[in-house]
Structure formats: C-alpha cells, structure tokens
Amino acid sequence: LWIRPTPELSFQVSSGHLEHPEKIEPGNQTRSTASIGWQKAFPGGFFSATAIAGRNLGASGPEWGSTLEWTWKFADANFAYGRVESVDRDLYELTHKRQRPEDVAPVRTTVQALTLGFTRDVRLVSEAETGLGFDATIYGFTNRLNAVYGSHPVSIHGFLRVRFGSSGGEHAGHGDMKM
Secondary structure, X not given: OEEEEEOOEEEEEEEEEEOOOEOOEOOOEEEEEXXXXXXXXXXXXXXXXXXXXXXXXXXXEXXXXXXXXXXXXXXXXXXXXXXXXXXXXXXXXXXHOOOOOOOOOOOEEEEEEEEEEEEEEEXXXXXXXXXXXXXXXXXXXXXXXXXXXXXXXXXXXXXXXXXXXXXXXXXXXXXXXXX
C-alpha cells in the first residue's frame, strides 16, 4: 500500500511471503516494510528524507532493520547526503564470514552504520551527467566482533558518478531528483 497525501509526503507499507528467497539460506520468509518519505523543492535545489523499517521473519526468527537517509541539493550542483542504519545480523556469519551451519543455533546481533557524503556535479562529457564525490562510514556493533572488524572500523570512498541519459537529473537517488 502506497499513499501520497501531498506532493511532498508519502507513506508505504508492504508484506509478502517469499518461498526460498535466498539461494544460500534455505527456507521461506515473510518480509514486511514500512516507510515515510518527505521532499521539498527550493530555488537551486531540494531536500528529501526517507525513514524505513523492515522485518524478515524466517525459520531462525525475526531480523529487524531500520534506516534514515537524506539528500540535500544546494547551489544547483552540490549534494550532501547521509544515512543512519541499524540491522540485525547473525553473529556466526559475521564472525566466520560464511553461512551458519544448521547445527549452530542462531544468535542475532545489531550492526549500526552512519554514512555522510558530498557530491559535486562537474561537466566532463556532454552525453552524461557526472559528479565527483566522497563519503565516509563509521560502524558500531558488539565488542564480540572486534577481533574480526576492529574496534572502530571506518570506510572512506571517493568516486566518479556517471549517469547516461539523465539530462539534468531525472532519476531518484543521491541528489538526482528533478524539481
């Protein structure tokens, strides 16, 4: 069910029973999601944000996840964006980096991440919309995972964004909302 009561606000809820959705994980799941989105245009840009919650229910119990993400386009060519997320994961799989054997009981743990980034549109070729950007993500989790991932893991990315056929940003995503 998707409802958009105003041009700036939308709500979504969904649920479905999936039979064998994961190739490496046997069994069926019931997947449910809900989200709220808000967007607002202003001269030279826009701001948009989405809050999302979801749950997978399978044979080993529920896994929850939630996300808040946002994009702010300003000064016609600059995009700041961020994402905060929290997801349940299997401790064995994160520790051993392989599928949990059936004879090992599931133990859920929560992993959290915060990403902040910036992209600047730059004109490199006339056939595509391009931008240069960077972002950084910091992670939080139980200290039981420190031996595998370290106590304060951080990832940093630099990138070149190329969009063919977008002529001014007609697709949704990191700052490509046409207003």
